[in-house]
Amino acid sequence: xxxxxxxxxxxxxxxxxxxxxxxxxxxxxxxxxxxxxxxxxxxxxxxxxxxxxxxxxxxxxxxxxxxxxxxxxxxxxxxxxxxxxxxxxxxxxxxxxxxxxxxxxxxxxxxxxxxxxxxxxxxxxxxxxxxxxxxxxxxxxxxxxxxxxxxxxxxxxxxxxxxxxxxxxxxxxxxxxxxxxxxxxxxxxxxxxxxxxxxxxxxxxxxxxxxxxxxxxxxxxxxxxxxxxxxxxxxxxxxxxxxxxxxxxxxxxxxxxxxxxxxxxxxxxxxxxxxxxxxxxxxxxxxxxxxxxxxxxxxxxxxxxxxxxxxxxxxxxxxxxxxxxxxxxxxxxxxxxxxxxxxxxxxxxxxxxxxxxxxxxxxxxxxxxxxxxxxxxxxxxxxxxx
Numbered sequence: 001x002x003x004x005x006x007x008x009x010x011x012x013x014x015x016x017x018x019x020x021x022x023x024x025x026x027x028x029x030x031x032x033x034x035x036x037x038x039x040x041x042x043x044x045x046x047x048x049x050x051x052x053x054x055x056x057x058x059x060x061x062x063x064x065x066x067x068x069x070x071x072x073x074x075x076x077x078x079x080x081x082x083x084x085x086x087x088x089x090x091x092x093x094x095x096x097x098x099x100x101x102x103x104x105x106x107x108x109x110x111x112x113x114x115x116x117x118x119x120x121x122x123x124x125x126x127x128x129x130x131x132x133x134x135x136x137x138x139x140x141x142x143x144x145x146x147x148x149x150x151x152x153x154x155x156x157x158x159x160x161x162x163x164x165x166x167x168x169x170x171x172x173x174x175x176x177x178x179x180x181x182x183x184x185x186x187x188x189x190x191x192x193x194x195x196x197x198x199x200x201x202x203x204x205x206x207x208x209x210x211x212x213x214x215x216x217x218x219x220x221x222x223x224x225x226x227x228x229x230x231x232x233x234x235x236x237x238x239x240x241x242x243x244x245x246x247x248x249x250x251x252x253x254x255x256x257x258x259x260x261x262x263x264x265x266x267x268x269x270x271x272x273x274x275x276x277x278x279x280x281x282x283x284x285x286x287x288x289x290x291x292x293x294x295x296x297x298x299x300x301x302x303x304x305x306x307x308x309x310x311x312x313x314x315x316x317x318x319x320x321x322x323x324x325x326x327x328x329x330x331x332x333x334x335x336x337x338x339x340x341x342x343x344x345x346x347x348x349x350x351x352x353x354x355x356x357x358x359x360x361x362x363x364x365x366x367x368x369x370x371x372x373x374x375x376x377x378x379x380x381x382x383x384x385x386x
Contacts, residue, residue, distance in 0.1 A: 026232035031245035045100025059200025073139025143175035160185035163192035166207030197251035296325035312347035
């Protein structure tokens with residue numbers, strides 16, 4: 001039997017919906033803007049972190065939101081407006097909070113230079129464990145060198161909530177990199193940046209994340225996510241990825257360098273495919289996928305190239321991303337990605353999941369490339385690589 005590999009987040013979520021959702025304990029992560037997140041445990045309890053004051057810097061409106069518990073990293077109005085939270089939300093100020101499926105440790109850090117002196121450099125970093133996930137919220141902490149023992153105290157991290165923006169208000173880009181290296185998360189979710197279209201346009205001292213995203217190391221993708229994401233431990237990517245939560249009404253993120261690079265690499269991939277040079281085509285398409293996280297068709301092509309290369313585990317990852325990126329707007333590509341997912345799952349010996357994927361193809365009903373015909377055939381008899 002082939003060795004099992006970790007499945008991409010998008011595909012695992014979709015397969016869970018098809019197969020055994022009741023058996024997967026997952027966390028809902030909701031981004032409200034700035035540094036504010038709501039975590040909902042499998043028990044249905046809601047933990048809110050760093051609520052911000054409406055119409056204060058950086059100019060966001062705090063939504064109507066209910067929570068069971070509230071954590072505050074430090075006493076600044078863009079982090080400690082806990083009285084604005086609806087319901088019987090309880091402000092938790094314990095060193096160790098354990099309730100509702102959450103285990104949260106409050107670790108003393110040191111606030112970044114800007115704004116730190118006025119509050120005595122106070123900043124609490126929260127290390128939170130919930131339903132198998134380890135999440136760290138840094139608040140406005142300065143670099144690792146300012147809190148030498150903090151990284152070790154935090155311990156292993158799956159998801160890091162990291163303050164980063166083009167004005168480098170809390171952390172410089174290098175200091176942000178240092179935190180990522182120190183904690184080695186699988187996912188980084190940026191926070192504490194200006195959100196165009198929602199924050200005040202004339203707000204000073206805080207920038208967007210476009211430039212930071214354009215400077216991500218090669219091989220580190222950034223993936224747009226909705227404001228609410230259901231995340232289970234198996235959803236985590238095999239290597240570091242950046243998830244960017246998109247709020248309703250915000251302007252699109254403009255990573256211009258990535259758009260230009262994607263166009264160039266698409267042309268290179270098309271030329272390589274026309275020559276039968278699959279290795280070069282794959283290299284270029286991977287560059288496109290990195291530069292354009294929303295490109296479903298590129299992920300579909302990568303998936304079939306990996307299948308051709310007898311690497312169903314990698315194929316499955318990209319087919320899953322393609323399904324998620326295609327959404328309802330590109331049924332042909334979505335159908336091909338589901339078909340490829342079934343083929344990859346059959347190659348991995350995971351018959352029940354493969355059959356579920358083929359049924360998705362049939363439900364979509366797009367047969368431009370004989371997807372439906374092949375899906376019906378492989379439901380009766382498993383797909384086998386030539």
